[in-house]
Amino acid sequence: MPFPIVYLRVNDGIIDMFSIFLKEIKGYFSSLVGYVVVIVLLLICGLFMWILPATNLLDFGFLSMDKFFAFAPWVLLFLIPAITMRMFPDELKSGTIEILLTKPVTEMQIILGKFFASLALVLIALLPTVIYVFSMRFLASEGHTLDTGGILGSYIGLFFLAASFCGIGIFASSLTSNQIVGFLSSLIGCLVLYFGFEAISKIPAFSGGLDYILSAIGLASHYNNISRGVVDTRDIIYFVTVVVLFILATQIVLKKRNWA
Numbered sequence: 001m002p003f004p005i006v007y008l009r010v011n012d013g014i015i016d017m018f019s020i021f022l023k024e025i026k027g028y029f030s031s032l033v034g035y036v037v038v039i040v041l042l043l044i045c046g047l048f049m050w051i052l053p054a055t056n057l058l059d060f061g062f063l064s065m066d067k068f069f070a071f072a073p074w075v076l077l078f079l080i081p082a083i084t085m086r087m088f089p090d091e092l093k094s095g096t097i098e099i100l101l102t103k104p105v106t107e108m109q110i111i112l113g114k115f116f117a118s119l120a121l122v123l124i125a126l127l128p129t130v131i132y133v134f135s136m137r138f139l140a141s142e143g144h145t146l147d148t149g150g151i152l153g154s155y156i157g158l159f160f161l162a163a164s165f166c167g168i169g170i171f172a173s174s175l176t177s178n179q180i181v182g183f184l185s186s187l188i189g190c191l192v193l194y195f196g197f198e199a200i201s202k203i204p205a206f207s208g209g210l211d212y213i214l215s216a217i218g219l220a221s222h223y224n225n226i227s228r229g230v231v232d233t234r235d236i237i238y239f240v241t242v243v244v245l246f247i248l249a250t251q252i253v254l255k256k257r258n259w260a
């Protein structure tokens with residue numbers, strides 16, 4: 001009977017992927033990496049939100065999380081490469097990549113397990129920032145309400161942006177056996193896709209239609225669209241496409257690379 005056999009294979013694949021996911025999560029929090037990522041992100045966000053004169057809400061005089069969602073991508077742009085840089089270089093140094101590939105587990109299951117683990121760590125780090133929303137509600141004067149739709153949309157945009165950065169980081173990690181090279185490659189890739197195309201589109205020579213195309217290729221314009229509180233399916237499709245392309249590219253690298 002083909003249906004039960006296919007079902008069992010799919011179920012086993014999910015279990016294998018989940019095992020890799022748990023292995024990576026435990027690896028983060030059994031060392032300082034996971035804690036450092038969470039602490040650094042919250043520390044930087046806290047400084048920008050409540051202390052630094054140019055950005056803190058108390059001096060701004062208007063309760064809005066726009067500034068947070070403006071600088072959060074730049075924080076993630078450095079932190080996510082620091083998370084993903086160890087994914088495959090660590091496996092190579094410890095020799096566990098050979099063990100993984102000899103087990104009944106596919107390259108895609110390995111990649112997805114690592115991808116979802118890195119994304120989960122970012123979400124764990126971002127989760128405490130929801131406290132900022134409740135803090136602003138407490139500080140708001142009577143009769144003033146927060147733009148909850150815009151805040152929710154911005155968090156959705158931040159989620160998809162983080163997923164894209166994780167996809168880029170996983171791909172960069174698969175290209176090298178050196179963590180530093182993996183970090184720098186991921187950082188450059190995230191920077192080019194997030195800021196590079198947006199910056200190039202501002203050049204006067206590209207005005208007249210090409211500027212729109214260049215901007216649409218980059219991550220920033222789609223993130224900004226969702227951050228306005230309007231979740232457009234076109235922006236969602238764009239982010240999903242970016243993630244899928246980098247995951248497939250990572251799979252190609254793993255298939256062609258000689259890990260011996």
